[in-house]
Amino acid sequence: MFGLIDCNNFYVSCERVFRPDLRGKPVVILSNNDGCLISLSNEAKAMQIPMGLPFYQLKPLLASNRVTVFSSNYALYGDMSSRVMNIVNQFVPISEIYSIDESFLDFHGFDKLGDLSDYAHHIVRSVERSTGIPVSLGIASTRTLAKMASKFAKKYPAYKGACLIDTDEKREKALKLFDISDVWGVGRRMRVSMEYYGIKTAWDFSQKSASWVRDHFTVTGLRTWKELHGHPCITPDSIEQKKSIYTSRSFPKTLSSLELLKEPVANFAASCASKLRQQHSCCQAIDVFAQTNRCNQNEPQYTLRRSTNLVVPTQNTAEIISSAMDLLQKGWSDGYRFKRAGILVWGLVPEDEIQTSFFDTVDRLAQRRLQNVVDSINHKNGDNKIKIAAQGFSTEWHLRKEYISHQYTTNFDDLLTVRAKD
DNA sequence: TCTGGGGTCCTAGGACCC
DNA sequence: TCTGGGGTCCTAGGACCC
Numbered sequence: 097m098f099g100l101i102d103c104n105n106f107y108v109s110c111e112r113v114f115r116p117d118l119r120g121k122p123v124v125i126l127s128n129n130d131g132c133l134i135s136l137s138n139e140a141k142a143m144q145i146p147m148g149l150p151f152y153q154l155k156p157l158l159a160s161n162r163v164t165v166f167s168s169n170y171a172l173y174g175d176m177s178s179r180v181m182n183i184v185n186q187f188v189p190i191s192e193i194y195s196i197d198e199s200f201l202d203f204h205g206f207d208k209l210g211d212l213s214d215y216a217h218h219i220v221r222s223v224e225r226s227t228g229i230p231v232s233l234g235i236a237s238t239r240t241l242a243k244m245a246s247k248f249a250k251k252y253p254a255y256k257g258a259c260l261i262d263t264d265e266k267r268e269k270a271l272k273l274f275d276i277s278d279v280w281g282v283g284r285r286m287r288v289s290m291e292y293y294g295i296k297t298a299w300d301f302s303q304k305s306a307s308w309v310r311d312h313f314t315v316t317g318l319r320t321w322k323e324l325h326g327h328p329c330i331t332p333d334s335i336e337q338k339k340s341i342y343t344s345r346s347f348p349k350t351l352s353s354l355e356l357l358k359e360p361v362a363n364f365a366a367s368c369a370s371k372l373r374q375q376h377s378c379c380q381a382i383d384v385f386a387q388t389n390r391c392n393q394n395e396p397q398y399t400l401r402r403s404t405n406l407v408v409p410t411q412n413t414a415e416i417i418s419s420a421m422d423l424l425q426k427g428w429s430d431g432y433r434f435k436r437a438g439i440l441v442w443g444l445v446p447e448d449e450i451q452t453s454f455f456d457t458v459d460r461l462a463q464r465r466l467q468n469v470v471d472s473i474n475h476k477n478g479d480n481k482i483k484i485a486a487q488g489f490s491t492e493w494h495l496r497k498e499y500i501s502h503q504y505t506t507n508f509d510d511l512l513t514v515r516a517k518d
Numbered sequence: 519t520c521t522g523g524g525g526t527c528c529t530a531g532g533a534c535c536c
Numbered sequence: 537t538c539t540g541g542g543g544t545c546c547t548a549g550g551a552c553c554c
Contacts, residue, residue, distance in 0.1 A: 126522090127521090127522035127523075128522050128523070129522070130520090131520080131522050132521060132522060134522070150520065151521085152519080152521080153520085153521085168522085194554080195525095195554045197554080281552070281553080282552090283551060283553080285550085285551060285552085286551080286552085314529080316527075316528070316551085316552080332526090332553095338524095339525085340525075340526085341524085341525090342524050343523090343524085344522095344524080345522085345523080346521085346522065348520090389521090390521085391520090392521095438523090438524095496520095
């Protein structure tokens, strides 16, 4: 059996842990740059406030409904996430963190030990008591069915946070109640085709033949179909060893000169290098992107994209920045206003399995020693206390975060003061 | 004025080989 | 007049997830 534990309205719940006065009230969380609505409390959902729409369009509506707004605070959400995962991991031997607010749990063999339902409810209660974050737990014979079960657990209070689909009868009933477009793996595009073929529920889909599904929805559709039948065949990749690493941001204003764009791109490159070292990988290739504002159809559109392969794989900040600056220079063309840029590093290899080159001119050992010293100084004194000159000091490109809360759990200056009542 | 960020996987089509 | 067939590899773009 697989379990899926999912935090309810995760970002909103994180804010509420430190703002208990907001429980039961409508709250929304904005994406980076205060761009779109990305997390809504149940009260906000009940007001028919749509998810994913630009904030500036909804501002009057939110104000008139007295909705509390937060900029996203990833220092807080990331830390709360690891607290939740740590608690969950005390209850199962194997888990796969799937996203910031979800984890798959391995329950194989657990059903022989006693009542799995009691155990599931115990997990849900423990997480909420220890972290303040409400969660839903679904358990079934495949990951797709476990996700479905967790949605039932979230939707119907009678489940008290945990739902098991552990018999064929329950599976059939669940499939018949479940909208096909809510199935894990069915997105916008597939939903349209499903509608065309008259498939409304997960059950309708499961009643098609395997070959029909393969023909109309390719191997990915077939996998989902098998999972709905209770045959596990989707294994999410471990998040620990990524195959590529991406850092990108939109800018609050557009940037139209090469000099202005260099600085954010250098910082994105530095961020990728740091993430590489965290997962003990080196990259073999680096891509640079920059895009004009796609939402503004009145101005000329352009996507700058340049790629390079490295002679020797690297995780060194200076080296990756230097390649990125080269690529940006080569791909540059005047006359565009860039709204977004990013760095992708890929072709990742473990840092201790590097294929060296006969023609390499860099002293790799010295390079690594220097990087280690810089990392340890920054670790002790704060990110970017020592940085590469190209990363600069401009704040032109920094994110807009007008409604950000404190870093309650990761910054000493933001710790709450608790006073006893007289 | 204003529209997120970070991933994985699959497929079609082109380049290239013999 | 008339120009093959089979294979691999790479890349861009799209679909999907949260």
